[in-house]
Amino acid sequence: MSDAPHQSIKEWSIDDRPREKMLAKGRQSLTDSELLAIILGSGSRGESAVQLSKRILADHKYNLNELGKISIKDLVKNYKGVGEAKAINIIAALELGRRRQDTDPLEKVAIRSSRDAFQIFYPLLSDLPYEEFWIILCNRANKVIHKQSIGRGGIHSVVADVRIMMKCALDHFAASIILCHNHPSGNLKPSTEDINLTNKVKEAARLFEMTVSDHIIIAENTYFSFADEGII
Numbered sequence: 001m002s003d004a005p006h007q008s009i010k011e012w013s014i015d016d017r018p019r020e021k022m023l024a025k026g027r028q029s030l031t032d033s034e035l036l037a038i039i040l041g042s043g044s045r046g047e048s049a050v051q052l053s054k055r056i057l058a059d060h061k062y063n064l065n066e067l068g069k070i071s072i073k074d075l076v077k078n079y080k081g082v083g084e085a086k087a088i089n090i091i092a093a094l095e096l097g098r099r100r101q102d103t104d105p106l107e108k109v110a111i112r113s114s115r116d117a118f119q120i121f122y123p124l125l126s127d128l129p130y131e132e133f134w135i136i137l138c139n140r141a142n143k144v145i146h147k148q149s150i151g152r153g154g155i156h157s158v159v160a161d162v163r164i165m166m167k168c169a170l171d172h173f174a175a176s177i178i179l180c181h182n183h184p185s186g187n188l189k190p191s192t193e194d195i196n197l198t199n200k201v202k203e204a205a206r207l208f209e210m211t212v213s214d215h216i217i218i219a220e221n222t223y224f225s226f227a228d229e230g231i232i
Helices: 019-023 030-039 049-056 072-078 082-103 115-124 161-169 190-207
Strands: 130-136 144-152 177-183 210-217 224-225
Touching: 030 049, 030 082, 030 224, 049 224, 072 082, 082 177, 115 130, 115 177, 115 210, 115 224, 144 161, 161 190, 190 210
Parallel strands: 177 210
Antiparallel strands: 130 144, 130 177, 210 224
16 A cells, blocks of 8 residues: 655555555454544645654554543644544544444344244334335344345235346345235235246246245234245
């Protein structure tokens, strides 16, 4: 990485700029000093944000726990280019990191049956006077990683774009997909369009080594499961 004393970050190669580097290569590709530089936003005359970050970290033995002990007052006093606003940003980011360590990860809900899926979708679709189409995305352990509305229609139909479903599934690295829509009429029987759409999604998912594990139709207080009926 270019580190010339009088060269601002804007003059660096795009690949060397912290923000652009994060976008192109992901957050894990950045060093602590580059992450701190993003929080700072800018350095001072003759010192880039990355150079300033390296100096701050060096003064604290390159240890984030040590840096976490510093005060806003000390940051402003000891580092040219760090005003109160930048110091607050640094302290806030370090405090968020500390709180994350103290927070237990949320337990993902596992889908073990059609009723599990129904119970997730029911509050979303049961009372609607029009049709909506949703999907649940699961990992290889059948745990829910995301749910997404795909389309809203009228009383008798809804348009659900297979490409949108696939993009959503790929963006979340899903292993399986559960489809769901409602029938405001109260009729649980799947239409020819429902069956054809299910088959299209199955074929598209297969190309990406994903599966469609069920298609739930909700009508009033009950549901129809393609999987339970052996038609998926």
